[in-house]
Amino acid sequence: MASPALISETGPWKDLKDHVEDIKKTHLRELMADMGRCQSMTVEFDDMLLDYSRQRATLDTIDKLFKLAEINSTENRSVLHVALRAPRDAVICSDRKNVVPDVWGVLDQIKEFSERVRNGSWVGATGKQLKNVIAIGIGGSFLGPLFVHTAFQTDAEAGEYAKGRQLRFLANVDPIDVAKNITGLDPETTLVVVVSKTFTTAETMLNARTLREWIIAALGPSAVAKHMVAVSTNLP
Numbered sequence: 405m406a407s408p409a410l411i412s413e414t415g416p417w418k419d420l421k422d423h424v425e426d427i428k429k430t431h432l433r434e435l436m437a438d439m440g441r442c443q444s445m446t447v448e449f450d451d452m453l454l455d456y457s458r459q460r461a462t463l464d465t466i467d468k469l470f471k472l473a474e475i476n477s478t479e480n481r482s483v484l485h486v487a488l489r490a491p492r493d494a495v496i497c498s499d500r501k502n503v504v505p506d507v508w509g510v511l512d513q514i515k516e517f518s519e520r521v522r523n524g525s526w527v528g529a530t531g532k533q534l535k536n537v538i539a540i541g542i543g544g545s546f547l548g549p550l551f552v553h554t555a556f557q558t559d560a561e562a563g564e565y566a567k568g569r570q571l572r573f574l575a576n577v578d579p580i581d582v583a584k585n586i587t588g589l590d591p592e593t594t595l596v597v598v599v600s601k602t603f604t605t606a607e608t609m610l611n612a613r614t615l616r617e618w619i620i621a622a623l624g625p626s627a628v629a630k631h632m633v634a635v636s637t638n639l640p
Contacts, residue, residue: 414472419471427460428460441457442457445457445459482498484496484498484503487503521595528592528595528630536590536593537595537596538574538585538586538615539572542607546575553573591627596616596632596633598612600635600636
């Protein structure tokens, strides 16, 4: 029999929904008194401890969640974000092909390019080293890098490496935000990174065109290839 069109129409979903009504009647104090449950909801790996026992859930809850996960076909596409974090010698197959070598091929390219920018071998159109970066993106293309940048601001070693450099994020199409981002920056020493999975996001493309014109106005059309790069899955 064909599976229901909506996951909310499946048996595991309805089972979990009924279970939620039961669990609402249970106080967390009662659950925390069960030492076996608490120990089963603790995972330790590489000096990191994950303790999710303080959720109003039981081992039965976890079992029902797993059953629900098993029927989620994710639009019949492989979920491969785990391959981005996998070691070089790992094997993660999709359509009978190990995708890890392809992932590492891209990661190596990213590292090689980043090192060229950092060590000054990738220079701008006038031969000057690129010291400033404006990252254009929105949503996930913006928040992840911003969180990493914020975290590194408290690290002394990162601060030392970042001396004399600036990283700015542009996610808003408000002209005031654009003006604030380029204030004090010299196009000769600025690299613009456009981050968009599809390269069709309207806000991102508008900001990219605006900064492209900023670079052209100062350095000419041929400078764009030296001062703008893209992070995208839309290769064409």
